[in-house]
Amino acid sequence: MSEQIETTLNPFNPLDDMNLDAAQGPDLIMRPIENCARFNLRISIEQLKKAAAAFGMDIPDSVGSMSSRAEKYALCLGPDEWLLLAPQKSADEIITRFAKLAKNNSHSLVDVSHRTIGIEISGSLAQLALSAGCPLDLENMQIGRCTRTILDKAEIILMKLEQQRYRLEVIRSFAPYVWSFLEKSGQDARA
Amino acid sequence: MLLIDCPYCKEMRPEVEFSHAGEAHIDRPADPSSLSDEEWESFLFLRSNRAGICFERWYHIHGCGRYFNAVRNNVSEKFILTYPAGQKRPSDAQIKGALS
Ligand SMILES: [Zn+2]
Numbered sequence: 001m002s003e004q005i006e007t008t009l010n011p012f013n014p015l016d017d018m019n020l021d022a023a024q025g026p027d028l029i030m031r032p033i034e035n036c037a038r039f040n041l042r043i044s045i046e047q048l049k050k051a052a053a054a055f056g057m058d059i060p061d062s063v064g065s066m067s068s069r070a071e072k073y074a075l076c077l078g079p080d081e082w083l084l085l086a087p088q089k090s091a092d093e094i095i096t097r098f099a100k101l102a103k104n105n106s107h108s109l110v111d112v113s114h115r116t117i118g119i120e121i122s123g124s125l126a127q128l129a130l131s132a133g134c135p136l137d138l139e140n141m142q143i144g145r146c147t148r149t150i151l152d153k154a155e156i157i158l159m160k161l162e163q164q165r166y167r168l169e170v171i172r173s174f175a176p177y178v179w180s181f182l183e184k185s186g187q188d189a190r191a
Numbered sequence: 192m193l194l195i196d197c198p199y200c201k202e203m204r205p206e207v208e209f210s211h212a213g214e215a216h217i218d219r220p221a222d223p224s225s226l227s228d229e230e231w232e233s234f235l236f237l238r239s240n241r242a243g244i245c246f247e248r249w250y251h252i253h254g255c256g257r258y259f260n261a262v263r264n265n266v267s268e269k270f271i272l273t274y275p276a277g278q279k280r281p282s283d284a285q286i287k288g289a290l291s
Contacts, residue, residue, distance in 0.1 A: 135205035
């Protein structure tokens, strides 16, 4: 019985069953991002400084901007909505600090660590591969900007890390589809 | 592709990120139980359905996740103005100004 429970609780990554090397080359590098803690934060903008203190770094207040420090990211997705990314090992501490903050400052911090799969895509074809399905003007998107948007039929969160390096957060059941889509559009861009 | 100016993102964003959400500026009655059946029906179902300039709610569902209002010409499909939810309906003069 206990053996069965262990099997059931094994973390499952939908990309594990796929051949991830199919379309890779020096011009297109895709990799799944190792597990990390993810939090959805809703708080009023007046209290944002207190949330930043709890998270341990600056949290930007304008929609579409992103800050990062030591493997932590804070993304402003909407006027009162943020996505916080942090290394898995710091998850408990973050939860404890926000729980303390909740005593006097109402907010909501939801652990969404396993809602999405992170994918990093880089190389000279990265932008072309993304643009096959994303309607945003990626060429002119500034480095350090982030947003929720669409990639073909899937909703994604897109972070521009460098001119040709992006990170995507994809709802886990869409991850194989998004991965294959980028692989295909990368191949098309190469041809 | 049609671009829509989201008042929360403060950017022109592609149409596919948005979803239409019905007529704008319809207030829920303060005391629903005091309404007659006809008045309640009117609140729930009856809309102005004008051809031309209309006030609509839009939802930036695959973006900032916010509802906002728009003045739009539903014959030409042109967005004239967008503004945050809760803000007053723009005046005729403001709409004229945005059109010129
Ligand atoms: Zn928006």
